[in-house]
Amino acid sequence: MSENAVTVCTFDLGREGLPAGAEEVLHIGRGLASDLGVPLHWLVLGDLPEGAPAAAGRYGVAALKQIEDPKLSPAQADAAVKAISSYCEENTPRALILHQTLDARIVAPRVAGRLDKAVVMNGISVETQGENLQIKASAYGGDTRVIYEVGPGPVLAFIANAAVPEPGEGDPITPETLTCDLADVDERIEVLEEAKFDGPRLDDAEIIVSGGRGLGDSDNYALIQQLADAMGGLAGASRPLVDEGWVDSSHQVGLTGRITRPNLYLAVGISGASQHMAGCSAAKTLVAVNRDEEAAIFQHARYGLVGDALEILPELIRVAQETKA
Ligand SMILES: Cc1cc2nc3c(=O)[nH]c(=O)nc-3n(C[C@H](O)[C@H](O)[C@H](O)COP(=O)(O)OP(=O)(O)OC[C@H]3O[C@@H](n4cnc5c(N)ncnc54)[C@H](O)[C@@H]3O)c2cc1C
Incomplete structure (x- = not known):
């Protein structure tokens, strides 16, 4: 079954409001979906942030889908790779867009590898080029910009570093809960110690x-x-x-x-x-x-x-x- 939608995927957003980076990928996803004339879907792994249904409405999301599993709250890399890949294999989105967090840096290339699709990291903007997508990305540590042209179904990780315009109005979207069997996932990366920051970020x-x-x-x-x-x-x-x-x-x-x-x-x-x-x-x-x-x-x-x-x-x-x- 082909979903034929642009899908934004987020994970580890926490329960409260959405971090600004998530809103930027929703904004980018909405633009691309509109250019392609397809709906925008939003896949949330793990806990659904409180503000997600309202934000989904504001960004014109047609379907808000959540995969809940203890291995996704917080999302562990191998579990996230399996959950996203399984979703994409079933739904074949026209493009999968992630906010390039530290976790997404690990997950995005592995998802693309499993799906045998192109992956573009450090994305800044995206345009359509016939059936293909042209993605402008930062390269060489930010010193230059490159443009990649990729075929349908790529995994795109965007660096969120631009101001997001006001998204507009829209009724909250009711989330749909999906299942994914993650029982056989053995995490190969063990976090021994996390950097701790005191005070506000x-x-x-x-x-x-x-x-x-x-x-x-x-x-x-x-x-x-x-x-x-x-x-x-x-x-x-x-x-x-x-x-x-x-x-x-x-x-x-x-x-x-x-x-x-x-x-x-x-x-x-x-x-x-x-x-x-x-x-x-x-x-x-x-x-x-x-x-x-x-x-x-x-x-x-x-x-x-x-x-x-x-x-x-x-x-x-x-x-x-x-x-x-
Ligand atoms: C892969 C990679 C990743 C990087 N990541 C980052 C990053 O995340 N963040 C980052 O910041 N850099 C990063 N850098 C480094 C970046 O390229 C620059 O070297 C760095 O940002 C320069 O820091 P600066 O502006 O403080 O110093 P400088 O480039 O040395 O500039 C100092 C400035 O101070 C001015 N100045 C000097 N004296 C005075 C004075 N008395 N009063 C007023 N002005 C004065 C000078 O005119 C000059 O413009 C990265 C580089 C690479 C290659």
Whole structure:
């Protein structure tokens, strides 16, 4: 039986609201389904987040399907591969779209291998090309873009790093529960220890103040923390600061760090390398402080301050503290 739908698959979303990345793949899926003239389906593995039926309605999802199994809550890699592959073998979607989380990086290529379909990772956008799909993807660590053309039924993993427009209205969709026999799945990957982050996550922050190598010295990172505190936000960093041990990796914004989407992103002493921008280009407003007026970050910034970060930061902290008081 052919489903002939574009299917968005998500897993490990948690019980509460949807992370913004999930909404972006729903947005991409809706666009592709509309271009192909087919319905949009949403496959959820494991727990159904509370907001899912309402979000499904808003994104024009025609069918919301859930596979429940203890091995999928949280989703373990081998179980997820089997559940998704079995679903696709039965329903043959025109394209399967995943949000490229760390877990999806493991799962997507294996699903494609089982289905003998193409897989494209690091996807940014997708268009139709006759029967085929053209996917623009980030390559070489974000330094360049490539375009892949693949036949029907591919597995596409998208990096969610763009602002999602308001999805519109729609009545909540009633989920349909599917079964998949996962009893014979033996997980081959054992997680011995998970990285633990204390406190709120950059991914959810409304305001982020990030520092880069332009701060000059690890002691100066305290100014970033002070400004973030004064503005009620969180402190982020470019990768060199993590590599140098100024801050721990939970602060890193970028391709190999956190993908953020705050209302305000203030980048201080950051050059604007593509790998950093991959983690902050979905910010609603980006403000840059850099002493080099030619710095690439200014091409992305809505507002820019050209000058020495060590002179500008104390002034911003003073104003933010006064405004807060
Ligand atoms: C595979 C791969 C993955 C990567 N992943 C990430 C990632 O996730 N996140 C990330 O951030 N990077 C990542 N990188 C590294 C990335 O390519 C850049 O090297 C890095 O982002 C640069 O950090 P930066 O802007 O702080 O430093 P620099 O590029 O050194 O820029 C420093 C900036 O500060 C300015 N400056 C200097 N002094 C002052 C001053 N006193 N006042 C104001 N401005 C000043 C300079 O003009 C310059 O623009 C990755 C690279 C690779 C290859």
